[in-house]
Amino acid sequence: MTSELFLQYLFAGITYGSIYAIVAIGFNIIYNTTGIINFAQGEFVMLGGMLSISLHTFLPLPLAIAIAVIITMIIGALIEIIFIRWLESPSVLRMIIITIGISILIREAALHVWGEGVRSLPYFNGNEISSIRILSTNVSPQVLWVIGVCAVIVVLLSLFFKFTSLGQEMRACSSNRLAATLCGINTKNMVTLSFMLSAAIGALAGCVVSPITYTQYDSGTGLAIKGFTVAVLGGLGNSMAAVSAGLLLGIIEAFSIDIVPLAFQDAISISILLIILFVRPHGLFGSKEAAGLKEF
Amino acid sequence: MKRFFLSTVTILSLWALALVALPGSLQAKEIKVGAILAETGGASFLGGPEGRTIRMLVDKINADGGINGDTIKLIIKDSGANPEKAISFAKQLIEEENVLAILGPSTSGETMKIKQICEQGKTILLSCAAAEVIVDPVAQYVFKTPQKDSFAVKKIYMEMNKLGISKIAVLAGNTGFGKAGKGQLVKIAPEFGIEVVATEVYDKKATDLSAVIAKIKANKDIQAVVNWSIVPAQAIVAKNIRQAGWDVPIFQSHGFGNIKYVEAAGAAAEGIIFPCGRLLVADSLPDSNPQKTVLMQYKHDYETKFSETASTFGGHGYDAIMILTEAIKAAGSTEMEKVRSAIENLQGFVGTGGVFNFTPADHNGLDMDSFAMMTVKDGKFVLYEN
Incomplete structure (x- = not known):
């Protein structure tokens, strides 16, 4: 393999990886506060993309993205308030099925609003054919946007969870809900907040990846599956681990193309998911003890 | 008295007329036509325009008094390009609805899954999908409108x-x-x-x-x-x-x-x-081209109604419903076997895909000339000239 080809694969892998990671982070936030996997996470990504595309017809790009993120955030909050909040100690299975139902609901609604065609935001810099030369390879500027946004989100999230009192309250809620309640933390509000946060991150992800992957009413599902794989691979609940796992999976997928036909790309990622679930169900970077305490 | 007599006669004769005319109007039937289209899902770029086109044309045909006085009842099923759904819809349309013909499916994968079902159920299938295997080997009841790959x-x-x-x-x-x-x-x-x-x-x-x-x-x-x-x-x-x-x-x-x-x-x-197919460049075709009128008419109707650019895929839907209509007219009947054989013998039908000449051995009816090479220039389709 020439060094040029090696770098091309590496960058392709990093592109895939950052997209997966950014979706996986959304899964983790809700998992942390509620202990459930929100299967509507992919739909937040789709909503962010679709809303920003519609808003961009009459608003400048940054404003369109900002408003799309805020609207999706409100939708996230509404979903929690309407469907989840009033449940009295619901079982994990029940909550998961609720989120699957919500995802179908959002998808069908999007089909009615936006129709079946693919849409996309324009490239933030340049256009469909522009590329930046890094070392000896060509990379689309949008790829750098995805990597950059992913990095910024991770850093901001870690700071938020470590240093703000709100972040600490959310973490307390995830460690032990009962204890957090006893300390006077309103755990229900924390859950709403976590839905808002992950909806916002999903929507932002949907905006930055839209020029690369396009947005269609059902494009959330595919991304959600990959994001879920990555979240499990890294260890559920750990955003930093999700990024490492995302990059790892992306790079494995990209390099696998050199050896096996492209058609097997998805088979590889699903095989990895299965192996992880069998061998290390707490993920590559998770601790077994911590995972043992969780219900799911 | 005279006036009373006259009006009685008028009423009586009208009533008699109605009696004679009534069985005629009762005879006007509904022709049930099914369609299995991928209006949503990954192939919606095909099924969307096809569905819109077929609905538009059926409304037009019915508004113009139907085919030989019979109106079409269209039953569209959205398969989402899912072959399993296509199979169950095909069975439903054949066994429960007893349709005369099925238009679609939009994709080759779905069509191949229901090819045998239609053949065994003796129901006409006018596929809007392109793969050659749909009509090679020929199945008696299976036709397709897009050009062969x-x-x-x-x-x-x-x-x-x-x-x-x-x-x-x-x-x-x-x-x-x-x-x-x-x-x-x-x-x-x-x-x-x-x-x-x-x-x-x-x-x-x-x-x-x-x-x-x-x-x-x-x-x-x-x-x-x-x-x-x-x-x-x-x-x-x-x-x-x-x-x-x-x-x-x-x-x-x-x-x-x-x-x-x-x-x-x-x-x-x-x-x-x-x-x-030449639909994409209809505007720039010479007037002598046999397809020009058909293409311009369809393009105009579709684009004014749906305010989106017409695509060749919608055209495949156009060809499917129009071939069926022509065949019913030619057969002068809605009997399955007569209509089927009328399609098989349809010659010189000008559609959006080209000029169709069906034979018992060729269930596509188009030749290589139905394709033109095209390219993209300034975001528009133009004829490719080397």
């Missing part, structure tokens, strides 16, 4: 011969259309002295293909890339090739004939060469 392959290879291209890479989506096209490309290549150096298949939901483009690009022998699919990924292929700084000629299949793909690929679509 082998014609598209030959058109492309003829163009390559002119350009002096002999070593190519083939990319295809993992749909029925992609698989069939890839098979034809590999099979026909030796006839034109062309060597397929690399083939890759991608998922129909693929979101980025830069890694596989890097792999193909590394092979310096490759002089052109042929991509064969109907999914949005065909726009992604073009983008990724250009982003990699690769200046290779890109050929696409007739699955590229929707302006939305061009919009999706943006600047990367410029210069893509592909074979397609």
Whole structure:
């Protein structure tokens, strides 16, 4: 393999990886506060993309993205308030099925609003054919946007969870809900907040990846599956681990193309998911003890 | 008294007239026509325009008094390009609804799954999908309106011969259309002295293909890339090739004939060469072209009604419903066997895909001339001139 080809694969892998990671982070936030996997996470990504595309017809790009993120955030909050909040100690299975139902609901609604065609935001810099030369390879500027946004989100999230009192309250809620309640933390509000946060991150992800992957009413599902794989691979609940796992999976997928036909790309990622679930169900970077305490 | 008499006579004669006329109007039947289309899902670029076109035409036919006085009752099922759904809809339409004919499905994969079902259920199938295997081998009840994919392959290879291209890479989506096209490309290549150096298949939901483009690009022998699919990924292929700084000629299949793909690929679509029906360039056709009137009429009707650009896929829907209508008229009956044989003998029908001449051995009825080579210039389809 020439060094040029090696770098091309590496960058392709990093592109895939950052997209997966950014979706996986959304899964983790809700998992942390509620202990459930929100299967509507992919739909937040789709909503962010679709809303920003519609808003961009009459608003400048940054404003369109900002408003799309805020609207999706409100939708996230509404979903929690309407469907989840009033449940009295619901079982994990029940909550998961609720989120699957919500995802179908959002998808069908999007089909009615936006129709079946693919849409996309324009490239933030340049256009469909522009590329930046890094070392000896060509990379689309949008790829750098995805990597950059992913990095910024991770850093901001870690700071938020470590240093703000709100972040600490959310973490307390995830460690032990009962204890957090006893300390006077309103755990229900924390859950709403976590839905808002992950909806916002999903929507932002949907905006930055839209020029690369396009947005269609059902494009959330595919991304959600990959994001879920990555979240499990890294260890559920750990955003930093999700990024490492995302990059790892992306790079494995990209390099696998050199050896096996492209058609097997998805088979590889699903095989990895299965192996992880069998061998290390707490993920590559998770601790077994911590995972043992969780219900799911 | 006289007036009373007159009005009585009038009323009586009207009543008598009504009695005579009534059985006639009672006889006017409803012709049940089913359609299985991928209006949503990955192939919605096909099924969407097809569904809109067929609804529009059926409304028009019924408003104009129907076919031989009978109106059409259209039952459209949205399969979402899912072959399992297509199978159950086909059974439902044949066994429960007893339809005269099924229009669609939109995709080759679905069509192949229901080909035998329609054949055994003795129900006419007018597929809107392109793969050659749909009509080869011929099944008595199965027809298709899009041009055969082998014609598209030959058109492309003829163009390559002119350009002096002999070593190519083939990319295809993992749909029925992609698989069939890839098979034809590999099979026909030796006839034109062309060597397929690399083939890759991608998922129909693929979101980025830069890694596989890097792999193909590394092979310096490759002089052109042929991509064969109907999914949005065909726009992604073009983008990724250009982003990699690769200046290779890109050929696409007739699955590229929707302006939305061009919009999706943006600047990367410029210069893509592909074979397609003449609908896309209807405006620039000479008046002497036999298809010109039909194409302009359809384009105008569709575009004013739905305010979106007409695509060849909607055209396949147009051809399907119009061929059925013509056959019912020619047969003067709605008996399955008579209509079927009328389609088989339909000659010189001018549709959007070309001039159809069906025979018992040819259930597509189009020849290679139904394709023209096209390219993208300034975001628009234009005839390709070498």
